[in-house]
Amino acid sequence: MSDRRIRRITIVGGGTAGWMSAATFARILGPDYAEITLVESDEIGIVGVGEATIPQMATFNRMLGIDEDEFLRATKGSFKLGIQFVDWGRLGHTYFHPFGHIGLHMEGVSFHAYWLRLKQAGLVDRIEDWSLQATAGARGRFMRAIKAGRSPLSDIAYAFHFDAGLYARYLRSYAEARGVVRREGRIVAVHRHPETGFVQSVQLADGSRVEGELFIDCSGFRGLLIEGAMQAGYVDWSHHLPCDRAVAVPCEGTEAMTPYTRSTARKAGWQWRIPLQHRTGNGHVFCSAYMSDDEAISTLLSNLDGKPLADPRIVPFRTGHRRRLWVGNVVAIGLSSGFLEPLESTSIWLIQSGLSRLMAMFPDRDFNPATIARYNRVLTTEYAEIRDFLILHYKATERDDSPFWDYCRTMPVPDRLAEKMAVFLAHGRTFRENEELFNDTSWFAVMLGQLMQPASYDPVADILSLEETRTRLAHIREAIANSADYMPTHRDFIRQHCGA
Ligand SMILES: Cc1cc2nc3c(=O)[nH]c(=O)nc-3n(C[C@H](O)[C@H](O)[C@H](O)COP(=O)(O)OP(=O)(O)OC[C@H]3O[C@@H](n4cnc5c(N)ncnc54)[C@H](O)[C@@H]3O)c2cc1C
Known part of the structure; x- marks a missing residue:
């Protein structure tokens, strides 16, 4: 039988999803199995939020063989024992959703x-x-x-809280040390095979092309390959989870660094507070049908632990997921696959889950349709359960x-x-x-x-x-x-x- 093994994996995007993917392939497959290239654009940057996790993250670290203390030092991270919910059931009422039994x-x-x-x-x-x-x-x-x-x-x-920018940098050095090649540049076109429709290469602004046999779309909300090229479609859940924007701002931290995330319900959404070693991460998730950006920003700024360390940044989003997360030779991982608001810190888990299931159903160059259908069913079920x-x-x-x-x-x-x-x-x-x-x-x-x-x-x-x-x-x-x-x-x- 001829060797149908995939020799070139191209990852599009270098946020948390892109570098988690690169690190996973580098660790499990290694450079002798396949050439792994990651394309990202400094000009576009990363979403830069996503700093609270759930306990499964430790399994990911163990899979990579990462020392937990080193990881926390590098990402200025802290520990998380659960989430404190303030004013959710009724104003003035507080409860804790703890990890563990x-x-x-x-x-x-x-x-x-x-x-x-x-x-x-x-x-x-x-x-x-x-x-x-x-x-x-x-x-x-x-x-x-x-x-x-x-x-x-x-x-x-x-689980952990960590600085998202530092985490991407940390995983980047991990992956590069294990043979992943990073290409800087803005992708301006995606080329597909005229008969199979499979993606063959992505073209950068300087005219060069990066080819691949398997493409991992980690391009964030824009879904450059999964939607832009493969038109996977989107299942919109805004009617169930009506918040559609967030405003994020870091601020000075406090000496008493709480070992949990706080979520405080507000008039048209909720506010997160994530204590790190060097600052506190804050954000206000809200519904634009009931609150303006100005009001959301002003609510956030009047409820911080300390002085803001940057200008507040608005992040619009649409709750739901791609109808198919894997189409042909493109698999969407991270925000390109969908988004559920960060109320229970599940997005990074969904990256991890997508990667572990992809490894369990890893394709060869035939891209078996039944395997792809199974992957899509399992992942979309997981989205719905969360x-x-x-x-x-x-x-x-x-x-x-x-x-x-x-x-x-x-x-x-x-x-x-x-x-x-x-x-x-x-x-x-x-x-x-x-x-x-x-x-x-x-x-x-x-x-x-x-x-x-x-x-x-x-x-x-x-x-x-x-x-x-x-x-x-x-x-x-x-x-x-x-x-x-x-x-x-x-x-x-x-x-x-x-x-x-
Ligand atoms: C408000 C908010 C709060 C969140 N909080 C949490 C949380 O507490 N916990 C949690 O688990 N998750 C959270 N998330 C989700 C988390 O931020 C993401 O899952 C995670 O950051 C992964 O993002 P990403 O890598 O998919 O996308 P991005 O970070 O957006 O990265 C996209 C990458 O694609 C590249 N790119 C895009 N277009 C091009 C192009 N044309 N050419 C070249 N490169 C390109 C960019 O340069 C970038 O490198 C939150 C998300 C939001 C919006």
């Missing part, structure tokens, strides 16, 4: 069921007390897990203080989400569907945090007596509080291990 499953029954039983009996208050991440977060503390037997300290889930989790934050709210919140509270939601909400409202049950990203704990934390009130608790929780349940939960809470107290402050941990 909440409590412990006991006798084969979910912890959530026991907790809800006590809650409905008026015996407990905040679920956060049973999450080490939430408790440590509230106290500004952080450490990595240690070997400590059954102590909560042996299982600490965390979309539903994001919609939940807007839909399940008591807020009625602005036309934006009136719209969100009363909008119809996809059937799958409507079912999940109905199941929770009956007995407080949450489930992880198939391979969906967010597990039952995340759904539970956010449904509860958004003030959804189940009519009853899971009847199976009655296998323990009320007194026994109360005693066991009190022990768990105590172990978590003691563990949080044992941890150093986030700032001290960073100073000691990965200070920039």
Whole structure:
């Protein structure tokens, strides 16, 4: 059989998606397998936001063989134990969506069921007390897990915040050291094969061409290849997630660097706050039908930790995804494949997920259509599952203080989400569907945090007596509080291990 192996991979774009792709191919395939070229344009630049992640990012670092402390030093990064949501369920109300488990499953029954039983009996208050991440977060503390037997300290889930510009630079040196060739230049034309329609080369402004057999489109929102050349189409979800713009500005940080992202709901959207070692990243995601750019900027600037370090920058976006993320010999990774607003920091995960699935379905020069169809189905399903989790934050709210919140509270939601909400409202049950990203704990934390009130608790929780349940939960809470107290402050941990 003849060798159908792909010998030339061309990546278009050098933002987070482009360099994550380059690093992945360099690490897994290596320069002997294929020639890897990345084309980017300094003149166009990168989107430059995207600084909060989820715990799966550590798997990506491990796959690349990156030392975590070195990565955090290079990107001036910090640790993230979850997201604090302020004013989402109602004005004045705060909750925490933590990474990791909440409590412990006991006798084969979910912890959530026991907790809800006590809650409905008026015996407990905040679920956060049973999450080490939430408790440590509230106290500004952080450490990595240690070997400590059954102590909560042996299982600490965390993610990272980092400077997006520094991260692209960091991955660039990683990839270049492993043979990836970078070409600077603005692409002005895309050439396709007249019969197959496959992309053959991209042409730069200086007239030169970069050829390839497999093209990875990481050109950002513009989707230069996937849309510009291959016309993949777009599935628009603006009616479900109506925010369509963001304004971003970095500001001076504070000494007490919180180990979590904060998301504060505003009149027509929400504001993020991401603490890094050298500054705080901020942004205001809003809906242009209910708020002007000027008002969004002024809201953002009046709610910063310190002095702004740059001019506010507007980033327009359209929520949804390409109808097909892989067409012919072009695979879209990153913003070129679609965008879901950054409420749960899932975009970088979608890059990682696209890459790991592409590696699992890596093509040869025949580009098998069934494999491509499968890739598209898996990725678009993942987009839809994350979309539903994001919609939940807007839909399940008591807020009625602005036309934006009136719209969100009363909008119809996809059937799958409507079912999940109905199941929770009956007995407080949450489930992880198939391979969906967010597990039952995340759904539970956010449904509860958004003030959804189940009519009853899971009847199976009655296998323990009320007194026994109360005693066991009190022990768990105590172990978590003691563990949080044992941890150093986030700032001290960073100073000691990965200070920039
Ligand atoms: C407001 C906002 C907040 C976000 N927050 C988060 C977050 O907290 N967490 C998270 O996980 N994600 C977040 N994201 C998403 C995250 O920013 C992106 O997923 C990530 O930065 C990847 O971007 P990219 O590389 O696809 O595109 P870009 O950064 O836009 O890079 C595009 C690249 O293509 C190149 N290019 C484009 N056109 C041409 C051309 N004609 N010729 C040559 N080169 C070209 C550019 O030079 C650039 O190098 C956020 C996004 C937005 C908009």
